[in-house]
Amino acid sequence: MKKQCLLLLIILVSCTSKKKDPYFDPIAKNDIALAEPVAGDWLYAHKEKGQTFEQFQSSRHIVPSPEANIVYIRPIGTFDTLQKKQVELVREYLQIFFQLETISLETISNDVVPENKRRIGADGNEQLLAGYILDSILKKDKPNKQIALMGLTEKDLYPQPSWNFVFGLASYRDKVGVTSMYRFQEEEKTPENFNLCLTRLLKTSSHEIGHMFGMHHCIVANCVMNGTNSVPETDEHTIRLCSTCQRKLQSGIQYNNKKRLLELADYFRKNNLKSELNWIQKDIKSIP
Numbered sequence: 001m002k003k004q005c006l007l008l009l010i011i012l013v014s015c016t017s018k019k020k021d022p023y024f025d026p027i028a029k030n031d032i033a034l035a036e037p038v039a040g041d042w043l044y045a046h047k048e049k050g051q052t053f054e055q056f057q058s059s060r061h062i063v064p065s066p067e068a069n070i071v072y073i074r075p076i077g078t079f080d081t082l083q084k085k086q087v088e089l090v091r092e093y094l095q096i097f098f099q100l101e102t103i104s105l106e107t108i109s110n111d112v113v114p115e116n117k118r119r120i121g122a123d124g125n126e127q128l129l130a131g132y133i134l135d136s137i138l139k140k141d142k143p144n145k146q147i148a149l150m151g152l153t154e155k156d157l158y159p160q161p162s163w164n165f166v167f168g169l170a171s172y173r174d175k176v177g178v179t180s181m182y183r184f185q186e187e188e189k190t191p192e193n194f195n196l197c198l199t200r201l202l203k204t205s206s207h208e209i210g211h212m213f214g215m216h217h218c219i220v221a222n223c224v225m226n227g228t229n230s231v232p233e234t235d236e237h238t239i240r241l242c243s244t245c246q247r248k249l250q251s252g253i254q255y256n257n258k259k260r261l262l263e264l265a266d267y268f269r270k271n272n273l274k275s276e277l278n279w280i281q282k283d284i285k286s287i288p
Helices: 002-017 024-030 053-058 081-098 130-138 194-212 231-236 243-253 257-270 274-286
Strands: 070-076 102-104 118-120 126-129 146-153 156-158 168-171 176-180
Touching: 024 243, 024 274, 053 243, 070 081, 070 130, 081 102, 081 146, 081 194, 081 257, 126 130, 130 146, 130 156, 130 168, 130 176, 146 194, 156 176, 168 194, 176 194, 194 231, 194 274, 257 274
Parallel strands: 070 102, 070 146, 126 156, 146 176
Antiparallel strands: 118 126, 168 176
């Protein structure tokens, strides 16, 4: 009798472990494996180990609470009309992407960055030290119920003297980050390149805040959490989270997966982002 009970328990455990997830398993077929990195790619220069879902679960990462559940954007600089429109579209997108209230704070001047934390870059453009913005500006901000805070600047950024530039930088521990729109607008933002710049900005801002929520660079599939060395590499990466990274984010925030997909689809449709809409529709069509 004991042997029969033990056998039944083993069968039940085995069946449970093999039970398919109704959302993540179906969308996994839409994941596209990364190609072998070549010279110039992020993974060619950075030998990263990646992060499994189990490693993410066992790591220390933030989850929303009644005391901390709002994502904030702090615009830094002087923005023209098109740039201001993009700031609002980024805010709207992040609210959908993370399924958390997202608020744009008052714009502050570039004057908050002292002269000794600026430089003229290789292209003759002014650059701001990203680490200074994190440590001396954003860490001190502390708006009400902040779970993550991202600075958004129209100036170029550099992380340290030996680097030419950086698209964005985030602090895992302090849950702050900064993203630049400078290199995404191809020298000048125009109505013609508006959506291309917007897509790049959406990818980078969601990527940086994804780090704040504990996600490491994805090294397995084409994913918005891939590391990137250049604008062309950013363009090659999808705006979509792969199935594993979606599982990570949802496990922490506990949002409704289908609701999020439908809202992302509406956003891309409304803003005429056809390629991005196509990615999301694949996931929508895959779930029951």
